[in-house]
Amino acid sequence: MSDFDKDKVPGFKLILHHFKVLHDGWEMDNDAWVVERQDGSRAIVTTNHGGTYVAEPKEFEDKAAEYRSVLDGTLAALALVAAEAIERGDHAGEG
Secondary structure: OOOOOHHHOOOEEEEEEEEEOOOOOOOOOOEEEEEEEOOOOEEEEEEEOOEEEEEOHHHHHHHHHHHHHHHHHHHHHHHHHHHHHHHHOOOOOOO
8 A cells, every 4th residue: 555645635634535546557656545634625645656645636537537448448358258158159157
């Protein structure tokens, strides 16, 4: 888990949610947190090269779109393999 540095979040109050962030070809900075500040506002906080920063929501909107694209491609690949197995009459593993 990446280190969360509350001193990098102005007005930090508490962590509401921790979640994983996936990066294509990158092996670090895989954690993010939704935080609440003293004034009640909320933000997403993550790391870059291990340093904590408050992210813009757009960064995670783009990340969600990337995840959807990868998921769609993976599901399409699985469907093609499953369809070919059905065409062959290979029903092993169904049940």
